[in-house]
Amino acid sequence: MDKPHLKFNVDEKSITMDHRPTHVVPSADTRPSAVTSGKGQTVTIIDCSSASGVQIPPFFIFPGKRMNPDHLNWSIG
Numbered sequence: 001m002d003k004p005h006l007k008f009n010v011d012e013k014s015i016t017m018d019h020r021p022t023h024v025v026p027s028a029d030t031r032p033s034a035v036t037s038g039k040g041q042t043v044t045i046i047d048c049s050s051a052s053g054v055q056i057p058p059f060f061i062f063p064g065k066r067m068n069p070d071h072l073n074w075s076i077g
Helices: none
Strands: 006-016 044-051 055-061
Touching: none
Parallel strands: none
Antiparallel strands: 006 044, 044 055
16 A cells, blocks of 8 residues: 555544434344434544554534533543
């Protein structure tokens, strides 16, 4: 691989804040999954790393128009 320090992979994951698992009985050939209402707020996490193994700290996107500074008490920068 030519210049692995310049090749990055970015991934995002949304997490529902109002997760209320219900009782789901899947068929034998499928994996069980959680069922959520779809009406709640979500937090999106973005992660990035290079082919050489360098990782950038995760980036969080919170819902709402204003940022709550308490969410970032543990952050870097």
